[in-house]
Amino acid sequence: MKALKILLDTSFLLPIVGVKVEGDVDDLLKRLWVKFRNREVEIYYTELNLLEISWILSRRAYDPRIVAQGLLSIERNFIKAPMKPSAILKAIELRRQGFNDIIDLMLYVVAHDNNLNFLTIDKRLIKFLKAINEDVSIILSSI
Numbered sequence: 001m002k003a004l005k006i007l008l009d010t011s012f013l014l015p016i017v018g019v020k021v022e023g024d025v026d027d028l029l030k031r032l033w034v035k036f037r038n039r040e041v042e043i044y045y046t047e048l049n050l051l052e053i054s055w056i057l058s059r060r061a062y063d064p065r066i067v068a069q070g071l072l073s074i075e076r077n078f079i080k081a082p083m084k085p086s087a088i089l090k091a092i093e094l095r096r097q098g099f100n101d102i103i104d105l106m107l108y109v110v111a112h113d114n115n116l117n118f119l120t121i122d123k124r125l126i127k128f129l130k131a132i133n134e135d136v137s138i139i140l141s142s143i
Helices: 025-037 047-057 064-077 085-096 102-113 123-131
Strands: 004-008 041-045 117-119
Touching: 004 102, 025 041, 047 064, 047 102, 085 102, 102 117, 102 123
Parallel strands: 004 041, 004 117
Antiparallel strands: none
C-alpha cells in the first residue's frame, strides 16, 4: 500500500515543540502517529511552519530544550516540502480574494503544488476555499 502524503498545518507541529493546542488536534495527532509508525503516511512540513512556530513561541514562555528537541524531531522524521515561487504568487492572489492568513494559504498552495494532502482543522480556510471554487479535495480534516 502506498503511503498517504500529508503536509501538516502548523497546529499539528506545535505540540512537538511543547505548545498545547485546543480542539481535536491531540486526538488527530495520536491517530496520525500510529499511521506514521506503520508507514501508512509520509509527513511533510515547510519552512513556513517553522516561521509560524517562531511567531507563536515569541509571544509566550517556552522551554528551549523542548523546542530544540521538537525542531530536531521535525527535521529528522518529516520531509521538507519545497515551495515554488508560483506558490507565493498564488497565495497572494488568494489573499486578495479575502482570506487574511497568508501562511495558511501558502501551506495550502504548497500542498497542492506538490501533490500532497493538507491536514488542517481550520474551518474558515476550508469554507473560504470552497467559496472561491478552489480544489479542496486535498484537504483532510480527519485522519
